[in-house]
Amino acid sequence: MDRSYKELLKLRRFPHTWCPGCGIGAVLKNVAMVMKELGWNYKNTVAVSGIGCSGRMSGYMNLDALHTPHGRPLTAAEAIKTVRSDLNVMVLSGDGDLASIGGNHLLHTSRRNPDITVFCNDNEIYGLTGGQAGPTTPQGTKTLTSPRGEHHSPLRLGRILTQQAPYFYARTTVYHLNHFKTCIREALLWKGFSFVDIISDCIELNGRRLGFKTAHQMFKWFDERFHIVEGERDQLQEDELGIAKAVVKEVPRPAEKEEVKPEIPMEGLKPFTLEELERFDGQEGRPIYMAYQGKVYDLSASPLFQGEKRMRCHLGGKDLTKDLDIAPHGEDLIFKFPLVGKME
Amino acid sequence: MKRLVSGNEAIFQGAIRVGANYFAGYPISPTSEILQQAALYSEENPGFRFLQAEDEIAAAIATISASLAGAKAFTATSGPGFTLMQEALGWGHVVEAPCVFVNSMRVGPSTGMPTQPAQSDLLQVKAGTAGDVYPLAFYPNSVEECFRLTATAFNAAEESLSPVILLADAFLSHLYELVDLEGSTLHIVPRTKDPLGSGQRLFTGAAHDKMGNVKTSDPVNYREWLRELKDRHDRVAERYPFFEYLPCKNSETLLIAFGMTSRVVLALKDRFSIFRPIRIYPVLEKELEEVSQSYRHIIVVEGNDGQYASWVECALCQKVMKVSCLGGGFKLKWIQSQIEDGLKGVGR
Incomplete structure (x- = not known):
């Protein structure tokens, strides 16, 4: 067996902090194995973790790694990717960190779709703090904070993360090893935000309370609960393991609109001299004509020239070209009115 | 330009x-x-x-x-x-x-x-x-x-x-x-x-x-x-011991103010000495101590209820007078009357 993946782990810090039988070790190992296959190492990869048992993962990776405050690894990863697009950025964290305290960041980082990969060790419990109910704890489960069974239904990460394309959501377990590795590989290679929901076990602080004696019994339970679905999917049912993904074609940014000035033929328009124009001043029932850039417009219909409200700034029968250059409004106001002639 | x-x-x-x-x-x-x-x-x-x-x-x-x-x-x-x-x-x-x-x-x-x-x-x-x-x-x-x-x-x-x-x-x-x-x-x-x-x-x-x-x-x-x-x-x-000190010869009173309050009390510079800390943290303890030695009264004018004044008190190991400009009110006249009242109270 090829053990060269071990160079990606800080073995000098072993033994690690996790309990025997915990699924996190499998997550760390398999991610390292796939990284090795892909040639990812400390020169081109950064790992980011949050808080919790799973938050210790990045510290065991032989990379530059971040151990952020609780719930914030996604934001940190996004910022790193923004500044250093040449680096591969991955998040190694858990369900409590990503979906509960970091839930808002999950919504918005996935919406902004940075090219990062998230591995979520989903063990349905807060393990490090002793076994309190988490956001993904199934309804009815007894935990330290749900002594008579969890009242609320769990957060369905798969549903949330597959609502807005593009998305990549994979669900797998630490038991279905080949499938697990395929998901890791595809997620790491996905361009954009990819999320791998890894159903994992916490035997000591969840499993035993549920009646399991060993981690292996929990793995068999995973096998009963889930089945692998092959092929392209855009959604996954709650009992399915697989990859749901969707791409959207990149919509080109709308180019800034260029000002299109109406082209009006000057031929055939009635010529006006300035004296003639001055007669159309709106007094005694005469129409109001105004000149702008050599053209004469009929502004009689403008509410600004009616009765008492008559506009104070401009008088009828004038050439407005200079006035409009300094006016607070644009010239588009005048194009709305009928063209009646041209200046000589 | x-x-x-x-x-x-x-x-x-x-x-x-x-x-x-x-x-x-x-x-x-x-x-x-x-x-x-x-x-x-x-x-x-x-x-x-x-x-x-x-x-x-x-x-x-x-x-x-x-x-x-x-x-x-x-x-x-x-x-x-x-x-x-x-x-x-x-x-x-x-x-x-x-x-x-x-x-x-x-x-x-x-x-x-x-x-x-x-x-x-x-x-x-x-x-x-x-x-x-x-x-x-x-x-x-x-x-x-x-x-x-x-x-x-x-x-x-x-x-x-x-x-x-x-x-x-x-x-x-x-x-x-x-x-x-x-x-x-x-x-x-x-x-x-x-x-x-x-x-x-x-x-x-x-x-x-x-x-x-x-x-x-x-x-x-x-x-x-x-x-x-x-x-x-x-x-x-x-490396950054930034402050501004405007001594007024005849004054026995030192006003301490910073930011916008220092702009307001600047109008009183002919009547009081003014010390303006620019580096707020770490607190300019040494500088405050040196400057304050020659003054009988120290008044901290600030837009809160005595937050910087408490640091000044710690640095000088003595009580100081506080003028608190609260709720966005920074009127010079009001500040001036507060200073006058305060000084009257302690006997100028």
């Missing part, structure tokens, strides 16, 4: 001139203009990265992470947003991320009076986050100083390897003054930290040793680490 510039613009331009290339923020009065300028600037300069985050928590985390990734990063907010950023600030001190947090203060607590100026986040700057931190904080009182001190804040951040706070107030943010930004020169401290992707380091918020090994139950290691952190900040602070 001189032109009219607002405090917010001066802060943004100062950051750009000193090489800032990352900004993350969330809209809040009175610093939204900095966010808006950053958004526009990033559209025109692809080397400058910008994030309008979902909240101030994310903005602060992004700022620190971008700094670790190699960017000169900054963010800007006001009191309520600064409260949300406290978590990240504590983290920034522990992972040693050089970056700048601008806090333009408005009346608090909570939403308070969003458009009214205040100076009430002073204690929050020093003691808002869990544990002991030793932040550096500067507080300008003019648009020109906003520009220069932003650069100073970035430099001090690189030297102290920590988030440095630039304080301002709603008055200063929206104050327009004639300044020549393009013509002024700034000292720039280059990047001091290797960016991510060049080693096998762990940047953790947990207590750790010099190798980055997590040590969460070792008091000796923790004490060593904290002493080193404090020493480093003290060393850097010594």
Whole structure:
């Protein structure tokens, strides 16, 4: 067996902090194995973790790694990717960190779709703090904070993360090893935000309370609960393991609109001299004509020239070209009115 | 060439001139203009990265992470947003991320009076986050100083390897003054930290040793680490002992004021001596002690209920008089009458 993946782990810090039988070790190992296959190492990869048992993962990776405050690894990863697009950025964290305290960041980082990969060790419990109910704890489960069974239904990460394309959501377990590795590989290679929901076990602080004696019994339970679905999917049912993904074609940014000035033929328009124009001043029932850039417009219909409200700034029968250059409004106001002639 | 510039613009331009290339923020009065300028600037300069985050928590985390990734990063907010950023600030001190947090203060607590100026986040700057931190904080009182001190804040951040706070107030943010930004020169401290992707380091918020090994139950290691952190900040602070002292020959009274309040009490400079701390943290203890020796009365005039006055009392080991301008009211006449009343009370 090829053990060269071990160079990606800080073995000098072993033994690690996790309990025997915990699924996190499998997550760390398999991610390292796939990284090795892909040639990812400390020169081109950064790992980011949050808080919790799973938050210790990045510290065991032989990379530059971040151990952020609780719930914030996604934001940190996004910022790193923004500044250093040449680096591969991955998040190694858990369900409590990503979906509960970091839930808002999950919504918005996935919406902004940075090219990062998230591995979520989903063990349905807060393990490090002793076994309190988490956001993904199934309804009815007894935990330290749900002594008579969890009242609320769990957060369905798969549903949330597959609502807005593009998305990549994979669900797998630490038991279905080949499938697990395929998901890791595809997620790491996905361009954009990819999320791998890894159903994992916490035997000591969840499993035993549920009646399991060993981690292996929990793995068999995973096998009963889930089945692998092959092929392209855009959604996954709650009992399915697989990859749901969707791409959207990149919509080109709308180019800034260029000002299109109406082209009006000057031929055939009635010529006006300035004296003639001055007669159309709106007094005694005469129409109001105004000149702008050599053209004469009929502004009689403008509410600004009616009765008492008559506009104070401009008088009828004038050439407005200079006035409009300094006016607070644009010239588009005048194009709305009928063209009646041209200046000589 | 001189032109009219607002405090917010001066802060943004100062950051750009000193090489800032990352900004993350969330809209809040009175610093939204900095966010808006950053958004526009990033559209025109692809080397400058910008994030309008979902909240101030994310903005602060992004700022620190971008700094670790190699960017000169900054963010800007006001009191309520600064409260949300406290978590990240504590983290920034522990992972040693050089970056700048601008806090333009408005009346608090909570939403308070969003458009009214205040100076009430002073204690929050020093003691808002869990544990002991030793932040550096500067507080300008003019648009020109906003520009220069932003650069100073970035430099001090690189030297102290920590988030440095630039304080301002709603008055200063929206104050327009004639300044020549393009013509002024700034000292720039280059990047001091290797960016991510060049080693096998762990940047953790947990207590750790010099190798980055997590040590969460070792008091000796923790004490060593904290002493080193404090020493480093003290060393850097010594390079920036900024204050302004306007002595008045006949006065037995020293007014201490900073930021916008110092602009208001400047009108009293012919009657009282005025001391204006520009470096708010670490507190200018030595300088305060020296200056205050020749005065019978010391009055701290500030836009909060005695936050800086308590530091002055600690530094001088004596009670001082307080004039608290609360709720955005900074009228000279009122301040003057408060000073007169106070002095009458103690027998002038």
